[in-house]
Amino acid sequence: xxxxxxxxxxxxxxxxxxxxxxxxxxxxxxxxxxxxxxxxxxxxxxxxxxxxxxxxxxxxxxxxxxxxxxxxxxxxxxxxxxxxxxxxxxxxxxxxxxxxxxxxxxxxxxxxxxxxxx
Amino acid sequence: xxxxxxxxxxxxxxxxxxxxxxxxxxxxxxxxxxxxxxxxxxxxxxxxxxxxxxxxxxxxxxxxxxxxxxxxxxxxxxxxxxxxxxxxxxxxxxxxxxxxxxxxxxxxxxxxxx
Numbered sequence: 001x002x003x004x005x006x007x008x009x010x011x012x013x014x015x016x017x018x019x020x021x022x023x024x025x026x027x028x029x030x031x032x033x034x035x036x037x038x039x040x041x042x043x044x045x046x047x048x049x050x051x052x053x054x055x056x057x058x059x060x061x062x063x064x065x066x067x068x069x070x071x072x073x074x075x076x077x078x079x080x081x082x083x084x085x086x087x088x089x090x091x092x093x094x095x096x097x098x099x100x101x102x103x104x105x106x107x108x109x110x111x112x113x114x115x116x117x118x
Numbered sequence: 119x120x121x122x123x124x125x126x127x128x129x130x131x132x133x134x135x136x137x138x139x140x141x142x143x144x145x146x147x148x149x150x151x152x153x154x155x156x157x158x159x160x161x162x163x164x165x166x167x168x169x170x171x172x173x174x175x176x177x178x179x180x181x182x183x184x185x186x187x188x189x190x191x192x193x194x195x196x197x198x199x200x201x202x203x204x205x206x207x208x209x210x211x212x213x214x215x216x217x218x219x220x221x222x223x224x225x226x227x228x229x230x231x232x
Contacts, residue, residue, distance in 0.1 A: 107220065
């Protein structure tokens with residue numbers, strides 16, 4: 001079974017430019033998360049989807065960040081325009097009862113996209 | 119909302135020694151506590167988790183203990199090996215934040231020297 005897939009793995013842009021990240025969760029996983037991980041910190045939730053519905057986006061900076069999961073499968077996170085402080089690793093994770101993990105609660109993470117804003 | 123604190127931020131041990139990482143949480147209604155291991159440049163991976171209805175759980179060389187009264191939980195790694203070197207994150211969920219929302223600690227960098 002393939003894990004969570006993210007692309008690109010690395011992205012370097014200049015400030016004020018737009019950027020987009022893509023995530024394909026594990027097949028059958030209804031719940032999808034986007035996290036931001038700053039250097040030396042733990043992941044911080046940006047948004048959670050249940051199928052195509054964003055059920056928790058309270059920590060998403062909506063003035064410049066947007067996300068979508070139109071068909072309830074893969075998802076895109078966008079930043080427009082990017083700022084210097086957006087440099088971080090953006091992690092996608094998914095969760096589902098059919099995961100075969102240690103329990104119903106396990107979140108499986110993708111490899112992340114490392115964003116550098118110059 | 120939930121707040122998770124993790125200590126120490128760095129931990130250096132000799133191979134074969136034990137390592138203990140401690141976390142405290144603020145929301146008494148939290149009921150799920152996973153631990154993730156993240157090697158340099160790689161994704162976080164779940165290594166062990168515990169629900170609030172048990173006080174301890176073991177899986178080979180790793181164990182997690184939970185004290186609900188004190189609102190703290192700990193990761194114990196015995197007979198450490200160099201490949202245990204990584205950053206470890208604790209997390210908590212449940213209660214007012216909802217069962218599916220994880221709040222992570224700031225991480226502990228474990229270095230196991232041969």
